[in-house]
Amino acid sequence: MEARIGVYICHCGKNIAGTVNVSELRDFASKLPGVIIARDYVYMCSSTGQNLIKEDIKKLGINRVVVAACSPSMHLETFRRAVAETSLNKYLLEMSNIREQCSWVHTDPKKATEKAKRIIAMAIRKVSSFVPLEEIQREVQRKVLVIGGGIAGIHASIELAKAGYEVTIVDKAPTIGGKMMFFDKTFPTLDCAQCILAPRISEVTKLNNVKILTNSEVIEVRGGPGKFHVKILKKPRYVDEAKCVACGNCSEKCPVEVPNEWWFGLGKRKAICIPFPQAYPNAYLIDPNACLRLKLKRDVCGLCYKACDRDAIKFDMNEEIIEDTFGAIIVAIGGEPFDASRVVEYGYGKFRNVITGIQFEILTNVAGPTNGEIIRPSDGKEPRTLVFIQCVGFRNVNYNEYCCRIGCVESIKHAIIAKEKLKDATIYICAPEIRAFGKGFEEFYKGARERGIIFIKGLPSELKEDHDGKVIVQVYDASTDKILNIEADLVILSTGLQSSKDHEKISEILRIPRSSDGFILEKHPKLDPTATPIAGIFVAGVAQGPKDIPDSVAHAEGAAARVISFLAKGELELEPFKAKVNDELCSKCLICVRVCPFSALSIEKEGSLSKITVDEALCIGCGICAAACPSGAITIPNVFLEPILLEIEGALRWHRCMTL
Amino acid sequence: MHDSLTKELKRILYWIKPEICFVCNRCVSGCPVAEVHSEYRPNKIVKLAYLGFIDELIQSGIIWYCTQCLKCSERCPMDVHPASVIVALRNIASKKKLPPEAWIKMAKNIYVYGRITPEMGVVSKDRKLIKREDLNLRTPVVSKELIRRLYDETLFPINLGD
Ligand SMILES: Cc1cc2nc3c(=O)[nH]c(=O)nc-3n(C[C@H](O)[C@H](O)[C@H](O)COP(=O)(O)OP(=O)(O)OC[C@H]3O[C@@H](n4cnc5c(N)ncnc54)[C@H](O)[C@@H]3O)c2cc1C
């Protein structure tokens, strides 16, 4: 089939046409070999733009299409659908990115236009080698893995389970519930946090098709959309979940005390402990790094074992590796507060009465170390003057440039709770400005002012510790143009929510990208906020970026809906770009088998001979094997090798393309 | 307008960023001058400069109060560098021959003695002045040429006489 190429150049409003001279580009393209027609249009993705392509296919017999526009991740599917509405095979289309890779990153119109010519010449040369292809149908596993059991993970799981899917929740903590487990009350309604969380936890644990693995982490993911083969490491709890009734007899006897990480160091716990009284599973666990017996690996202590009359303690529990296959994955790993000790001038970790927002949450929690009493950590006395400091570690080019999105309202909540508990305390909130954007937030902010909480328009430069634990806050208030010197009993640093090491780990294991703020990158910030760029992997809640509870829940329900529509048909259509091995050229050196990052290649016996086979479900068409094969036995249709060579030729000899 | 003025300031010290100040007021909270002088606000100087009130700033003389302790630059969450904006303004002021008397004197002293004040001897217990030579204290040798180059390169074009 001789190539009759149609070239369609998009202005993208002024996004492309503002920098690249589109009519010059069109004239250039129309003279290249094989090109029958070249057109430009203001929005090629609009229905009028798409019709231009469809009409030409019908009337001019165009049989290869090049669309020079934005990134293919944006609109490749749009144009493929348009082509598919004609008689032409939709894989005879190539997109050439002259926006993200040209007009957006260059300012000189002349040079940008020259570069656009090369980019377009590459696509025109490449598309001439394309052959028609058909999608591969693939059966999917109607099971979903949810990584992270915070409010987002729990919500998504409930929705999926109700729709009839099997769900496995994997949480690395010994309990599900996430950050909400720490809270006493939630903004902006001041309703009891546990009263809204507990029913959700009880609902998710009662659903027959939800399996919950705590103290567990995903360590390996292979395969692809519809069939992810997942390895989960379940760490030993050393206490049998089924037998333990959380009576706490063991913990009473345990002689080891260490700082309680669940209270962010504000108190102590035993080596055998339970993170929260309302934890699920409601069972104790032993910290192997603190327990004398487990640390020394000798037959010592064992006091807990003797104290437990239900025979729940099992010192010989081992790590377990659980393998399972899932059709889709939701990442709901939340985030973590900023490490305040990095801002040395605020003295966190050095000044005893400087704490963080999440520590304040623990102080006000009836299940916390003070039974909900607000005290100065230095002497246990009731604080008279409290100062909250906003944006610690955020809106700052040295730490996180983004706004933590919860700090302002979180501190207002804390200030209101403090005002209720400490009637005549003086409470200040220091902030450049208050961001109260959510539903009911502005009213909440007004309520705080009505209660007498004082807002200071400014941030202190540093904090100083005075005699008897007082913290001196010198802060400029722009509204009065005065520099105030506040002697505070308790200073609370608002450390918001940032991405964590878990984002790094999970993005590596799942091979999903992160945005520059470290959170999981969504497929499209406005139009596809719960999908990731990798098919079959979705994201929910704070894992994607800082959010409050209502936003996390809405996001999670969105992710669940996306998973349902992804798996509902029971089969998936996969792109047909899969490695093909020419057995006659293959020398069975097995280099390809070793280099494939998706383990899609294997060697199989066929009678007395052996043969390399490709698991099309696993192959993503990356081309690594094809490039590595010393015999040149591997090709990928429309990708490797001829298309790439032609593309390179287009780039290097673009100016001579006309005479090719 | 702001663009060209900001550019002029940036030509002097390229790392300043008056345009991204979001008025968090951290610089004012910690400034030792702001503490004692109610007119002096580092971020106000930054914004005035950005909005083009450069003549006003230079005439008022307020830019010479800064101690260059650099606390504002150190703590600024946006790396605006208020202290350096002030240095840039001082450069413009100097070009227009407007630094305060004391500054010109200091600059001249550095040129002659290599330091802000001349070398002095030591006052003994019975309040007699002992000369440096008598104590065998070395008086540092100053390279006027080097200091002149330093002034030229830091754009401090003051007529030093000779
Ligand atoms: C101090 C503070 C106060 C707040 N107060 C309020 C409030 O009053 N009202 C409000 O609306 N919002 C509040 N928020 C925000 C609220 O915490 C979040 O919106 C909510 O917790 C987000 O839920 P999530 O499920 O996305 O994440 P999380 O609650 O963080 O849950 C994430 C879960 O994932 C697990 N996990 C993490 N990494 C892994 C991994 N690698 N493998 C497996 N599991 C993993 C964690 O153990 C955790 O269980 C507050 C936040 C803070 C920090």
Ligand code: SF4
């Ligand atoms: S063995 Fe001893 S140290 Fe370990 S958890 Fe039991 S009581 Fe604590």
Ligand code: SF4
């Ligand atoms: S939410 Fe408030 S505290 Fe947090 S970074 Fe934004 S403005 Fe600062």
Ligand code: SF4
């Ligand atoms: S510290 Fe920086 S950002 Fe804040 S007001 Fe001063 S100059 Fe502006």
Ligand code: SF4
């Ligand atoms: S460098 Fe100048 S403006 Fe900045 S804090 Fe010090 S005295 Fe104030």
